[in-house]
Amino acid sequence: MGVMAACGGSVEKRVPGIDPANFDLSVAPSEDFYEYATGGWQKAHPLKPEFARFGSFDVLRENNEIRIRDLFAALEGTTSAPGSVGQKIGDLYRLGLDSVRLNTERLEPLRQDLGTIAPSLGRADLSRLLAGMHRAVGSPFFTPFVDADMTDSSTGMLYLYQAGIGMGNRDYYLDAENEAIRTAYRAYIEKVFTMAGYGDPKAAVEAVMEIETRIAEASLSTVELRDPYASYNKVSVETLKADYPAIDWDVWFEVMKVPALTHVNASHPKVLSVANDVLSGDRTKLDYYLAFTMLDAAAGSLDDDMQMASFEFYGRTMSGQQEPRPRWKRALGVPNSTLGEAVGEMYVAKYFPPASKERMLRLVGDLQTALGQHIENLEWMSDETKAKALEKLATFTVKIGYPDKWKDYSTLTIDPALSYWHNIKRANAWHSDDTMSEAGRPVDRTKWHMTPQTVNAYYNPLSNEICFPAAILQPPFFNPDADDAVNYGAIGVVIGHEMTHGFDDMGRQFDKQGNLADWWTEADAAAFNKLADVLVAQYDAIEVQPGLMANGRFSLGENIADQGGLRVAHTALRNSLGGVEPAPIDGFTVDQRFYLAYATLWAQNIRDEEVARLTKVDEHSLGKWRVDGALKNIEAFYRAFDITGGAMYLPPEQRVVIW
Numbered sequence: 001m002g003v004m005a006a007c008g009g010s011v012e013k014r015v016p017g018i019d020p021a022n023f024d025l026s027v028a029p030s031e032d033f034y035e036y037a038t039g040g041w042q043k044a045h046p047l048k049p050e051f052a053r054f055g056s057f058d059v060l061r062e063n064n065e066i067r068i069r070d071l072f073a074a075l076e077g078t079t080s081a082p083g084s085v086g087q088k089i090g091d092l093y094r095l096g097l098d099s100v101r102l103n104t105e106r107l108e109p110l111r112q113d114l115g116t117i118a119p120s121l122g123r124a125d126l127s128r129l130l131a132g133m134h135r136a137v138g139s140p141f142f143t144p145f146v147d148a149d150m151t152d153s154s155t156g157m158l159y160l161y162q163a164g165i166g167m168g169n170r171d172y173y174l175d176a177e178n179e180a181i182r183t184a185y186r187a188y189i190e191k192v193f194t195m196a197g198y199g200d201p202k203a204a205v206e207a208v209m210e211i212e213t214r215i216a217e218a219s220l221s222t223v224e225l226r227d228p229y230a231s232y233n234k235v236s237v238e239t240l241k242a243d244y245p246a247i248d249w250d251v252w253f254e255v256m257k258v259p260a261l262t263h264v265n266a267s268h269p270k271v272l273s274v275a276n277d278v279l280s281g282d283r284t285k286l287d288y289y290l291a292f293t294m295l296d297a298a299a300g301s302l303d304d305d306m307q308m309a310s311f312e313f314y315g316r317t318m319s320g321q322q323e324p325r326p327r328w329k330r331a332l333g334v335p336n337s338t339l340g341e342a343v344g345e346m347y348v349a350k351y352f353p354p355a356s357k358e359r360m361l362r363l364v365g366d367l368q369t370a371l372g373q374h375i376e377n378l379e380w381m382s383d384e385t386k387a388k389a390l391e392k393l394a395t396f397t398v399k400i401g402y403p404d405k406w407k408d409y410s411t412l413t414i415d416p417a418l419s420y421w422h423n424i425k426r427a428n429a430w431h432s433d434d435t436m437s438e439a440g441r442p443v444d445r446t447k448w449h450m451t452p453q454t455v456n457a458y459y460n461p462l463s464n465e466i467c468f469p470a471a472i473l474q475p476p477f478f479n480p481d482a483d484d485a486v487n488y489g490a491i492g493v494v495i496g497h498e499m500t501h502g503f504d505d506m507g508r509q510f511d512k513q514g515n516l517a518d519w520w521t522e523a524d525a526a527a528f529n530k531l532a533d534v535l536v537a538q539y540d541a542i543e544v545q546p547g548l549m550a551n552g553r554f555s556l557g558e559n560i561a562d563q564g565g566l567r568v569a570h571t572a573l574r575n576s577l578g579g580v581e582p583a584p585i586d587g588f589t590v591d592q593r594f595y596l597a598y599a600t601l602w603a604q605n606i607r608d609e610e611v612a613r614l615t616k617v618d619e620h621s622l623g624k625w626r627v628d629g630a631l632k633n634i635e636a637f638y639r640a641f642d643i644t645g646g647a648m649y650l651p652p653e654q655r656v657v658i659w
């Protein structure tokens, strides 16, 4: 649901709201607005070998990583008390940086784990092994997590969700066009088994591919996953035990430290059935599959050979990266996520001015008012449904900057005497226990689902909340030095985008409390779907690279949110002007600056492999189409640039306005 946001600069220096150097004035705005607004930026930022994609928001992410590295470096100067978060962050970071030690230990840290796999294990011991993996290592067959029950959003529920395929998306296993990627994946599997000293790596490849392909066949597609009902299968624990008897669920619950439950969400029964079959089937094949899950999960935390094997497949083959990210960036990411809120607390103290929070609260209020006006003025929706929509809008919980209460990591131990991989497993287990303890309990609605130092934002339909972490409240999203047109066009659209998610194809199915409940009249739902279908067809017709079309159904929610965000933020800007037209800046009117600021967020260069991968796995449209695809439907954009024809132009009867 996040916006996967945009561009750079830092709060220490003044950043221009709009930089004309980013433009390509050789392209007419009516032909390709994205190129016009960002072509100069693209030329000035050729892709470095470590990147599959680099956009204006990656400039901000890069600056952010340097800030976090500075925070970690500051820990070095002080003596952190054993058991303090400073000690944990510092030791975990150093373990990741210590290539000499990693290359000396080689695969040794994983031996103990691989040794737990044995053909002699009975049902209970196999279930213990599986749960131990789910708790600390990876996601064989399915991934367990706790989130709000979709039909009773005040209560935490255990989800058993489809997973267990290394390539992460069923299409890579099943579609003919992905044969080359499958070949590279097989080579990767063979390589890691060879490095681990297995006698018959070719047999391992066959076993892993057979099992993962079975899981892929049983898995829902990305489009099917957009239907929340397709992943909601509430069953009693008794039914779970009866339906999937190959797993000793009592043992599994015990190892996973799940509190006593009456029901779980067995989200994807077909995948669980495959798990059941495989777990009670050929043991040699199963053992290869479990071993590969371990090798694959640990590869990034072991020696250079394993790290490079993983990079060659996931980085180079799948994304087109030419080099791995530098070691310090890879190492930094581990404490930055496992001790995320402790890092966030340091980050906010140093980098988040309280004034930003106040200004954001005002902006969110402005956007809420504007979206309310749009809902009231909709021609396709009845008054009855409008009243419900306005109620949902008024009930939004707004989170800005950082959580009111920080996560307590005092029971997580990081011990530098143990290996990097061992400590990562500990941290994984700690997080698993932390989330499992929420199953069957009242949901804590103050909890954050992103850390403050994340350059992104989200809407969560299960709690009807929007969240804007501290790190996104910087240029080019939020620029205290820029004029209002720029801030409404950037962070304003992001706010409107997240709000619109509450009313997109998925979000609209949840009520103001976050429960799956239909609050729409039948006619209004039909009208919504008719408009949505037009948008789907528009994006289905976009050729993202020769022979590859965008997936309009998969990206529908994000495209609705981009359009809604653009429309609502523009209304909010107009409201704020109070009828007074500001003088142009650098020759651009207030409306032109609004759309230029929006386009700047999506300035980026991207490799062909990454275009293909993201089209498959990322529900957001590619940067170019978040600009050109979205603006085609917006009358105010045409007026701002006086566009009456050209490749950007859609005649009024072909446009679609949802929110």
Ligand SMILES: [Zn+2]
Binding pocket: 001, 002, 003, 497, 498, 501, 558, 561
């Ligand atoms: Zn989004």
